[in-house]
Amino acid sequence: MTIKLVEEKALMGQDRRRAERRLDFGHAWDYAPAPEGTDHVRLASRYDLFIDGRFEPPGAGRYFETINPATEARLAEVADADERDVDRAVAAARRAYDQVWARMAPLERGKYIYRIARVIQERARELAVVESLDGGKPIKESRDFDVPTAAAHFFYYAGWADKLRYAFPGHAVRPLGVAGQVIPWNFPLLMAAWKIAPALACGNTVVLKPAETTPLTALLLAEIIQEADLPPGVVNIITGAGKTGAALVGHPGVDKVAFTGSTAVGKHIQRALAGTGKRMTMELGGKAANIVFADAPIDQAVEGVISGIFFNQGHVCCAGSRLLLEEGVHDTFVRKLRDRMATLRVGDPLDKNTDVGAINSKMQLEKIRELVASGEEEGAERFSAPCELPERGYFFAPTIFTGVAQSHRIAREEIFGPVLSVLTFRTDAEAVEKANNTFYGLSAGVWSNKGARLFKMASQLEAGVVWGNTYNKFDPSSPFGGYKESGFGREGGRQGLAAYLVVE
Amino acid sequence: MQSTHGGGSPALSGMLAPLEPSPPVDRIAAEERAQSLAKRSIKKSAKVAGLRLAIQMMDLTTLEGSDSRGKVSALCMKARSPSPGDHGIPSCAAVCVYPNLVPIAKEALAGSSVKVASVATAFPSGLSALSVRLDDTRRAVDAGADEIDMVIDRGAFLSGEHARVADEIAAVKEACGDAHLKVILETGELGSYDNVRRASDLAMYSGADFIKTSTGKIQPAATPPVTLVMLEAIRDFYFATGRRIGMKPAGGIRTAKQALHYLVLVKETLGDAWLHPDLFRLGASTLLNDVLMQLKKEESGAYQGDEYFTKD
Known part of the structure; x- marks a missing residue:
């Protein structure tokens, strides 16, 4: 009895000593502010619609503001296109398709696309700054990821322009006509590149509508397209909110609709277009599982999980927003996650050392807050990074929930913010079952030191992309797209051409 | 491992937790993480503070066959007072020489705060009898x-004799x-x-106070990803045992920019406690003058010619 007591006391002492072990990420050596210069950026106070190679005011003369979500300051006014403006844009695209672009020798089309890619590279710094100003993402991401990857997509598809008949051996291919493309606010320039580059390479013309909170880089892209001397009407860029988008996808002159955005809007578009014969590709929401086995390279898995959920403030459709941990590794992994979160630098998107920038809009911030509150109400344990948030602007501290059950809203609904839900599993089969137990199916991550396990899991996960021992890796040559309610059709790679061609 | 951690050497028994298998390291992801930390922008006050810290953490090293009384004395003067006449510049942590x-x-x-470090154990190969080492x-x-x-x-380690390597480290610790x-x-x-991870764990569990990357005689010497992997091993050892082990990248660190990169790795992997000469050192022979030059540049706004810095 006494001996047992002593043992218990010793054990308690050990637990206490363990609990006292902690890392201190304080102020022993602080980084000074390192803001990216903005002197080279000249934004106009007002932007018109880019139709038929020219900037034209909207017919109704209405404009709306776009703001910097990190400061809530107004950046510029952009045109609000109505149905008549959409009509003009589609008509311009049709003329360009019939008279110029579809008839042009494919090699010549490729040259224009290469030119766009090169001008994007030349104006990379300006594009990166504007992307961060308008959308709130850290400058290191817009500088090192968004802009270079956008240029890479144009380079990649430029190369396909005169090789299309080799993409589908034994088949004849021809373009579809006019593509109406609606893109989201999380990767504004990159999504424009994903949409425009393959469409042009395949011989289609385009009317593109960027999201209303992030129109500026698409409008700079319109300037770049002018600079590249693309024939008028081949690319038209019109701005506006949901109404403009609905008018575009519903326009009878549009042969193909490409949409990236929420599952709710995607479904709405599919209903509206049923029976019209329009071709569609949809890249919608996600609730991806990042699955970590106990034999994984743990410290690298921590990095992958962190970037999987906090990259671009979690505004990523393929974000690894559910973390499935093998039970034995749960406590260690969560401790490491918390320590890592303490080193995340949240704040001014234009500071070169910022890791997590501003939430894209007030509406999105409210949605994140609402879902986080539901997680707390449903009994999950919340941990938020101990960071100071700026007083102005839309910010949310990186957050993880432990003790999450499959039935919690935060395990089922797409939060589209810097919020991770942590669950556990015991066997491979349970991991697969939980990962697939969602109506989404865009992406997944698997972390294990066993190559065979990576491949076996990949074959069983219902997700368009499965990353092994890495996350959020993109390349123009690699197709991307969803299963189930995450959409259909593929973007990127040879597969991405099929979305813009009739293959006979 | 039974020979070391079952019976245990006298110096270690009761002190250490049993040595478990080391976790795997993913090469691509580790290199990517080290590279991402190289992108930290260290300017102005952060640069000055970081460079001063780097001097205080420096093991000024000379390990040449031609080392002599004169060479070592001169190096020691430099370590005590890296920038003569400039009292704001701190001393280095140590001078590292042959026995x-x-x-x-x-x-x-x-009479100075600068420590004397000596390489030993038949440096740099270690391929002599244990008694000699x-x-x-x-x-x-x-x-x-x-x-x-x-x-x-390293021969023993690479041929799988991990227990022998651990025992030898424990014996040297005792000596x-x-x-x-x-x-x-x-x-x-x-x-x-x-x-690298396995050898780090062996060393720490066998009594190392510091783990160090390189002799400086082999290329590649210290690299940021290798240092990151070792820092992560130190972090896990700390949580397992409560002991804080020091880290010393050495060899190939020649520029102030590299030195700052290593400090960033420490700051963001282990935190404030390790941003101290007791727990982090930079082994270098030519780094000091570049750090001094950068500090002068921050102070005056202009680079000075290298003839303004002493060559020892």
Whole structure:
């Protein structure tokens, strides 16, 4: 009895000593502010619609503001296109398709696309700054990821322009006509590149509508397209909110609709277009599982999980927003996650050392807050990074929930913010079952030191992309797209051409 | 591992947790993480504070066959007072020399805060009888070395004799007495990050006070990803045992920018406690003048010619 007591006391002492072990990420050596210069950026106070190679005011003369979500300051006014403006844009695209672009020798089309890619590279710094100003993402991401990857997509598809008949051996291919493309606010320039580059390479013309909170880089892209001397009407860029988008996808002159955005809007578009014969590709929401086995390279898995959920403030459709941990590794992994979160630098998107920038809009911030509150109400344990948030602007501290059950809203609904839900599993089969137990199916991550396990899991996960021992890796040559309610059709790679061609 | 951790050497028994298998390291992701930390922008006040810290953490090193009394004395003067006449510049952490030159360094550094570190154990290969290596260690300590930089037997490690490597480290630790032990893994010869991680764990569980990347005689010497993997091993060891082990990248660190990159790795992997000369050192021979030049540039706004900096 006494001996047992002593043992218990010793054990308690050990637990206490363990609990006292902690890392201190304080102020022993602080980084000074390192803001990216903005002197080279000249934004106009007002932007018109880019139709038929020219900037034209909207017919109704209405404009709306776009703001910097990190400061809530107004950046510029952009045109609000109505149905008549959409009509003009589609008509311009049709003329360009019939008279110029579809008839042009494919090699010549490729040259224009290469030119766009090169001008994007030349104006990379300006594009990166504007992307961060308008959308709130850290400058290191817009500088090192968004802009270079956008240029890479144009380079990649430029190369396909005169090789299309080799993409589908034994088949004849021809373009579809006019593509109406609606893109989201999380990767504004990159999504424009994903949409425009393959469409042009395949011989289609385009009317593109960027999201209303992030129109500026698409409008700079319109300037770049002018600079590249693309024939008028081949690319038209019109701005506006949901109404403009609905008018575009519903326009009878549009042969193909490409949409990236929420599952709710995607479904709405599919209903509206049923029976019209329009071709569609949809890249919608996600609730991806990042699955970590106990034999994984743990410290690298921590990095992958962190970037999987906090990259671009979690505004990523393929974000690894559910973390499935093998039970034995749960406590260690969560401790490491918390320590890592303490080193995340949240704040001014234009500071070169910022890791997590501003939430894209007030509406999105409210949605994140609402879902986080539901997680707390449903009994999950919340941990938020101990960071100071700026007083102005839309910010949310990186957050993880432990003790999450499959039935919690935060395990089922797409939060589209810097919020991770942590669950556990015991066997491979349970991991697969939980990962697939969602109506989404865009992406997944698997972390294990066993190559065979990576491949076996990949074959069983219902997700368009499965990353092994890495996350959020993109390349123009690699197709991307969803299963189930995450959409259909593929973007990127040879597969991405099929979305813009009739293959006979 | 039974021989070390079952019975245990006297110096270690009761002190250490059992050594578990080391976790695997993913090469691509580790290199990517180290590279992402190289992108931290360190400017103005952060740069000045970081460079001053780098000087305080520097083990000023000379390990040439031609090392002499004059060379070592001059280096010691430089370590005590890196920038003569500029009292704002701190001293280096230590001077690192061959065992025969320890008495000279000891004399030249008397009365200063600068420690004397000596390589030992048949540096740089370590391929002598254990008794010779232990004797080498004791002589360096007896001559006044405060710190011993030993090398592991990489041949033994690579042929799978991990227990022998661990036992030898424990024996050298015992021979060190009160002197601090830095264990050089010579990561450039280990071939993989998995091996770097394993050797780090062996060294720490066998009594190392510091783990150190390289002798400086082999390329590649210290690299940021190797340092990151070792820092992560130190982090896990701390949580497992409560002991804080120091880290010393050495070899190939020549520029102020590189030094700052290493400090970023420490800051964001282990935090404030390790941003201290007791737990982090930079082993270098030519780094100091570049750091001084950058500090002068921050102060005056212009670069000075290298003739303004002493060459020792």
